[in-house]
Each structure stands twice: as C-alpha cells, then as structure tokens.
Amino acid sequence: MSLIEKLFSLKDQTAVVIGGTGTLCGEMAQGIAEAGAHVVVVGRSQEKGAERVSAIEAAGGSASFIAADVASRESLESLLKEVVSTHGQVDILVNGAGVNSPTPVLDIEDEEFSRILDINLGAVLRSCQIFGKQMLSQEKGGSIINLGSISGLGPLSRVFTYSASKAAVHNLSKNLAREWAEQGVRVNTLVPGFFPAEQNRKVLTEDRIAAIMGHTPAKRFGEASELLGATLLLASRDAGSFVTGVEMIVDGGFSAMSI
Numbered sequence: 654m655s656l657i658e659k660l661f662s663l664k665d666q667t668a669v670v671i672g673g674t675g676t677l678c679g680e681m682a683q684g685i686a687e688a689g690a691h692v693v694v695v696g697r698s699q700e701k702g703a704e705r706v707s708a709i710e711a712a713g714g715s716a717s718f719i720a721a722d723v724a725s726r727e728s729l730e731s732l733l734k735e736v737v738s739t740h741g742q743v744d745i746l747v748n749g750a751g752v753n754s755p756t757p758v759l760d761i762e763d764e765e766f767s768r769i770l771d772i773n774l775g776a777v778l779r780s781c782q783i784f785g786k787q788m789l790s791q792e793k794g795g796s797i798i799n800l801g802s803i804s805g806l807g808p809l810s811r812v813f814t815y816s817a818s819k820a821a822v823h824n825l826s827k828n829l830a831r832e833w834a835e836q837g838v839r840v841n842t843l844v845p846g847f848f849p850a851e852q853n854r855k856v857l858t859e860d861r862i863a864a865i866m867g868h869t870p871a872k873r874f875g876e877a878s879e880l881l882g883a884t885l886l887l888a889s890r891d892a893g894s895f896v897t898g899v900e901m902i903v904d905g906g907f908s909a910m911s912i
C-alpha cells in the first residue's frame with residue numbers, strides 16, 4: 654500500500670454528509686466517496702440528492718441518499734437509526750447544512766435571527782450530540798467536520814446572524830474536541846473563505862465582490878474542489894489521527910490579510 658493510500662484511504666468507512674445536496678458539501682461528499690468511503694448524502698431535496706448519488710456512482714464511488722431536516726431532532730435521530738441499521742457504524746460526519754441572510758443589523762427580526770441560529774448552530778449541536786454518542790460507543794471512534802466560516806473568525810459586514818452562528822460553531826467544535834479526544838472522536842471545523850454557492854447568492858452583490866477581491870490575496874473565489882485536501886486530512890483516521898479542535902482555514906489568504 655502506498656503512503657498516500659495508507660494516509661488518506663477511507664475504504665470500509667461510512668460517512669454521513671449533511672448538506673451533501675449543496676455546493677460545498679456536495680463536492681466534499683464526492684471527494685470522500687472517491688477516497689473509498691460509502692457516503693450517505695443528506696439533505697431535503699430528493700432530486701439534488703439523487704443527482705449527487707449518480708455523480709458519485711459515475712466516478713466509481715458508493716453512495717445513497719437519505720432525506721432529513723436538520724431543524725428536527727427526530728429527523729436526525731431517525732437518520733442515525735437508518736444509517737446504523739444499514740451500515741453498522743458512522744466513521745465520518747460532515748455538518749454542512751447552512752442558511753444566510755444579508756439583513757442589516759438594525760432590521761434583523763427575532764424570527765430570522767432564531768431561524769438562522771437554529772439551522773447553523775442548533776442543528777450542528779443536535780447532530781453532534783446524536784452522532785457523537787454513536788461514535789463514542791464505537792471501538793474506532795470517528796471524525797466530525799463542522800462547517801465554519803471566516804465570518805466566524807472576525808466581524809464580517811452585513812451577515813451578523815450568520816457570523817455569530819459560525820463563531821459559535823467554531824467554539825462548539827473545540828469544546829467537543831476537548832471532551833471526546835480520549836475516546837477517539839475528533840471534532841474539527843473546516844473554515845472556507847468565499848465560494849459562490851446557493852446560500853450566499855443574495856449576499857454576493859457587485860460591490861461586495863469587489864470588496865472581497867480587494868481583501869483576498871489570491872484575488873479570486875475558491876472552487877469547491879479546493880476543499881478536498883483539507884477535508885480528507887480531517888476525515889482520515891491516519892492522516893488526521895492527532896488533529897482535533899482545529900480551525901482548518903481554506904480562504905486564499907483572506908484571514909491573513911490586513912493592509
């Protein structure tokens with residue numbers, strides 16, 4: 654077996670990718686499957702789920718789709734039950750369902766604030782509780798990758814609720830990493846910079862794009878496939894064995910930029 658294979662192969666593992674119907678996590682699901690794991694793509698859209706499963710199978714990987722709504726604890730519990738009854742275990746969990754809104758701070762209403770916090774933070778907590786309990790009971794533990802954001806590292810204009818939710822996700826990952834490391838469950842945050850996707854379509858106005866480019870040393874948006882190296886490092890039991898509680902930033906230098 655080559656060193657690369659030994660470090661990064663996910664063969665015989667099961668990964669649950671929540672938000673795998675979306676742009677970034679869809680690509681992550683693809684990469685995890687191509688590294689050898691069976692991927693359970695999770696989202697609300699049957700159609701997008703089926704498309705991703707077909708793309709994975711066309712590339713020689715193995716995948717299935719389960720519909721779930723992360724707003725509901727029951728939905729996540731039945732997801733776990735179905736995955737465990739079919740595959741026996743969960744080795745990798747990606748928490749990537751996310752929503753955003755460009756509402757100015759003074760105009761944010763309670764309903765919107767609660768909804769964004771509940772999907773971006775509450776659901777990640779619920780999912781970590783439900784799947785973390787399963788991983789803690791497994792001999793080989795597991796790896797949880799929560800999707801954070803550079804807006805969780807420092808104040809980013811126009812997306813306050815989103816930023817607050819992501820800052821809390823970073824904190825949650827570190828808390829769980831500390832609590833679960835000894836039992837072999839690693840919890841990390843993958844922190845993308847700017848990648849055009851469905852949830853940020855409304856936020857990426859022309860002036861916003863100019864501001865982003867002015868603050869990104871790489872002078873471009875990221876492409877979803879550029880998250881795969883970091884994803885496989887965090888997912889892999891071998892390559893990532895001593896990596897827990899980190900914020901893995903993939904942002905073309907955005908967070909390193911000042912003047």
Ligand SMILES: NC(=O)c1ccc[n+]([C@@H]2O[C@H](COP(=O)([O-])OP(=O)(O)OC[C@H]3O[C@@H](n4cnc5c(N)ncnc54)[C@H](O)[C@@H]3O)[C@@H](O)[C@H]2O)c1
Nearest residue numbers: 674675676677722723749750751800802847848850851852
């Ligand atoms: N695109 C970026 O630039 C960027 C940057 C930093 C972080 N992120 C994070 O990456 C993750 C993926 O986002 P994306 O940019 O690919 O957006 P996306 O909109 O393409 O994907 C988000 C997915 O989450 C799903 N989702 C939303 N609410 C859900 C619910 N209640 N139950 C189940 N699924 C639900 C959506 O259906 C969609 O498939 C998000 O957590 C996002 O905050 C994205």
